Amino acid sequence: MGETSGGEPAVAMKNCSFVYPNGRRVLDNLSWRLAPGDFAVLTGPTGAGKTTLMRLLLRLALPESGEVYVLGEDLVRLPARRRPELRRRIGVVGQELSLLNDRSVEQNLRLALAVRGKRGGAATRRVGQLLTEGKLMHRRHDLPSQLSGGERQRLAVARAAAGYPDLVLADEPTAHLDAENADAVTHSLSRLQTAGATVIVVTHSPGHFETVTGARFYNLQRGTIVEAQK
Amino acid sequence: MRILAGEAWRGLRAEPGAAILSVVVVGLALYIPSMLYLTAQAGDRFSQQIRSQVKLRMYLKEDAMGPFDGLQAQLAALPQVQKVTFRTREDLLNELEAELGDGLLDGLPGNPLPQAIDILVKPEFATEQALESLAGVLSARPESEEVVYGRAWAHRADRFFEQVRYLLALITGALGLLVLAIAANIIRLIIRTRRESIGVWLLLGASPLYARMPYYIEGALAGLAGALVSLGMLYFTCTWLSGFVPAFRFFTAPEVFSFFLIAVCTALLGAILAARRQIVPL
Numbered sequence: 227m228g229e230t231s232g233g234e235p236a237v238a239m240k241n242c243s244f245v246y247p248n249g250r251r252v253l254d255n256l257s258w259r260l261a262p263g264d265f266a267v268l269t270g271p272t273g274a275g276k277t278t279l280m281r282l283l284l285r286l287a288l289p290e291s292g293e294v295y296v297l298g299e300d301l302v303r304l305p306a307r308r309r310p311e312l313r314r315r316i317g318v319v320g321q322e323l324s325l326l327n328d329r330s331v332e333q334n335l336r337l338a339l340a341v342r343g344k345r346g347g348a349a350t351r352r353v354g355q356l357l358t359e360g361k362l363m364h365r366r367h368d369l370p371s372q373l374s375g376g377e378r379q380r381l382a383v384a385r386a387a388a389g390y391p392d393l394v395l396a397d398e399p400t401a402h403l404d405a406e407n408a409d410a411v412t413h414s415l416s417r418l419q420t421a422g423a424t425v426i427v428v429t430h431s432p433g434h435f436e437t438v439t440g441a442r443f444y445n446l447q448r449g450t451i452v453e454a455q456k
Numbered sequence: 457m458r459i460l461a462g463e464a465w466r467g468l469r470a471e472p473g474a475a476i477l478s479v480v481v482v483g484l485a486l487y488i489p490s491m492l493y494l495t496a497q498a499g500d501r502f503s504q505q506i507r508s509q510v511k512l513r514m515y516l517k518e519d520a521m522g523p524f525d526g527l528q529a530q531l532a533a534l535p536q537v538q539k540v541t542f543r544t545r546e547d548l549l550n551e552l553e554a555e556l557g558d559g560l561l562d563g564l565p566g567n568p569l570p571q572a573i574d575i576l577v578k579p580e581f582a583t584e585q586a587l588e589s590l591a592g593v594l595s596a597r598p599e600s601e602e603v604v605y606g607r608a609w610a611h612r613a614d615r616f617f618e619q620v621r622y623l624l625a626l627i628t629g630a631l632g633l634l635v636l637a638i639a640a641n642i643i644r645l646i647i648r649t650r651r652e653s654i655g656v657w658l659l660l661g662a663s664p665l666y667a668r669m670p671y672y673i674e675g676a677l678a679g680l681a682g683a684l685v686s687l688g689m690l691y692f693t694c695t696w697l698s699g700f701v702p703a704f705r706f707f708t709a710p711e712v713f714s715f716f717l718i719a720v721c722t723a724l725l726g727a728i729l730a731a732r733r734q735i736v737p738l
Contacts, residue, residue, distance in 0.1 A: 284659070286738060306737035314661030326653055328466060340459045341662040389661070 234298045236262045236393055236424035237283060242292030243449075244278055252278050253289065254449030262392070265419045266426045267435045269454075270446035276428040279446065280395050283426070284318065285309055297392050314342050317386030317418070319379070320397030320428075325370040331381055332357070332366040338388040352388065360384035360414065376407025383414040394418050394425045400434045408434045460666075464673035467646060475678075478642040482682025485638050486719055487689050489631040494694060496624045498703040503617055505703075507582035512591060512605040513543075516571045520599040524573065527599055531573065536581035536590045541574045548572060570601055584614040632722060639678060639726025643671050647734040658738045668731040675727020676720050683719035687712065 237260040244253040252275030260266055270276050281287040282294050285301045294301040299312050325334055335356050339349045357363040360380040370378055379399055386394055396415060400408040408431070416438045419425045427435060435441050443454040468475040514531075516524070524542055531540045543551075548569040577590065587605055594603045647654065657667045691706055698704040707715060 309737050310658070310661050310663040310666075312661075313659060316661075318659060324652070324656060326656055328470060328653070337459065337657070338660050341657065341660045341666060345459075385660075 235259045235295070236264065236297060237426070238293075238295040239279075239282070239289075240293040240295075242282065242289040242294060244275065244282065244287070245290050251449060253282075255292070256450050258444075258451045260424055260426070262424055263419065263422055264424050265416070265435075265438050265441040266424075267432050267438075267441055267443045268426060268428045268446055268451070269430065269432050269443070272430075274446045275449065276446055277397060280320075280397055280426075280428060283393075283395060284316065285312070310341075314389055315392045317389065317391035317394040317423070318396075319382045319386045319394070319399045319415075325378065325381060325385070327369060327371050330367050330369060331362055331373070334370065334381060334385055335388055338385045342389045344389075356384040356388060359387075359417075361410070374407075376403050376410065379403060379407065379411050380414065383411055383418075387414070387418055390421070391418070391423050394423050396425065396427045398429055399427060400429060400431055412438065460669040461673055463670035464677060467650065467670060467674055468677065471646075471649070474642075474646070478638075478678050479681040479685060481638055481642070482635060482678050482719075482723060483685030483689065485631060485635040486682055486686035486715075489628040489635075490686060490690055490715065491693065492624050492627055492631075494690065494704065494707070496621065497705070498701060499617070499620060501703040501705075503613070504579050506613070507577075507579040508538075510577045510579075510582040510587070510606070512575045512577065512587065512594060512603055514573045514575065514594045514597070514599075514603050515601040516573065516599050517601045518570060520571070520601075524571075524599075527597070528573065531575060531594075534590070534593070536577055536586060537575055538578045539576040541576075543572045543574055545569050545571055584611050635719075635722050636726045636729075639675050639723040640730040641726075642678060643675050643727040643730040644734060646674065647671060647731065654735055655738070658735075664735050664737050668728075668735045671731040671735070672724060672727050675730075676724045678727075679720040679723025680716065682723065683716050686719070687715065 237258065239256055239258045242253050242256045243251065245251045252273075256279075268276055268279070278287065282289060282301070283296055285294075285296075285304060288302060297312065297315055299308070304312065326337065329337065332353055335353045336349060339345070339352055344352065354363075357366050360383065362377060362381060362384065365373060365377060370381060373381065383396070383399065386396070394415065399411050399415065403411065412434050415425050415427065415435075419438070419440070429435070432443055435443075444451050445454045528540045528542060531537055545567045548571075549567045552569070575590075575594070577587065581587070581590065591603045591605060594600055654667055658664070687707075694704055694706040
């Protein structure tokens, strides 16, 4: 795992505000700080701005005001040429990063490694490891469209884990999954945290993550984040 | 590289109709300037044939005394000269009679024509300027009475070939730009259809250059396949035309190589221009 230097937080948002083009304010002077290795579960009502917050952390959007630091990088001032380098340190599961439906399960994983410069034998070994961990070995030649919902989510988590990320952003990773598959996804994300990654999960079902050791629960409401009790 | 090439191949296979259409369009766009080039080559060969027959005639003074072997040797040694032939007065009269027809010269009291030397010029010196220069050298000889050659013809031929070359260069340049624009447009459309997939690549952390690579490969492949199609059409056209105009010939091996290189580079450049505009950092 990569590390942020000198005890820097993995994620730090300072006085962030975000307003949609229609004038609706979803984030209002929001401040939030996560240390490396934290497991944060973020809930909130629909339209509260959870996905917007994820977009800010991925540098797909910029706040109207305030600062966003991810893995030591100031996203507001981060030049375009350095964004790919930052994104290679982030694993994403969910709405923003769909699977490539014209590629097999194995090829989806290989691509995630290829963009990080991992090829040849090392890539093959890592793909095998990810397929095993995600219980997808028997589906490696199938297209994502041929997988069940649970298998697709497991593949998404495996792809996010491919490059040993420092930060994992998971948007509704257990949505529409049965209990068994939800547990499998939760377990995979928990394993990433154990390996040292900071994990942020946005969900409407925080109950799925209550078993994760050290998980902290937050509620996004009226534009700000409040830590909740388990 | 295998992943990038695989992505390019996957793209071509995903839309075979569009791929075939793009190859045919690139092929046609390459065919037209290439056909013009081959026509220009045939024209050059034809003009070379004409130029290899260009000659000057140096009429000798009445009082010039033969034999003229020494003069002939000196003229033959000039760099512009291919061959010299001494013409007697009788030769020239016979030639004139042959041109004018029987009986027209019957009333002449005698042969009014002087002796002459015909100078056949090397093809590369059969230009208006070179002929004028050589005529000046010949006129300066003490034995020379007058030097004649097709001055007006040389002028017209030079102007004609110059204009043809200029026009062909212009058309070839314009059509080259057309190939570039076609390749760029094809790649632009391909990228639009795969916008979602490109977004995934960029979010996974691919640099824009890395995400553009498959489209560069596709552009180069379209250029290569278009060149093959075009080459086939050119071969059949040349074979057919050479039956009527022997000067028509197909490309030589180095020309075929250059043709592929130019086709691939032009299509690649088009792809680069399109992809750089379409695939930008998120």
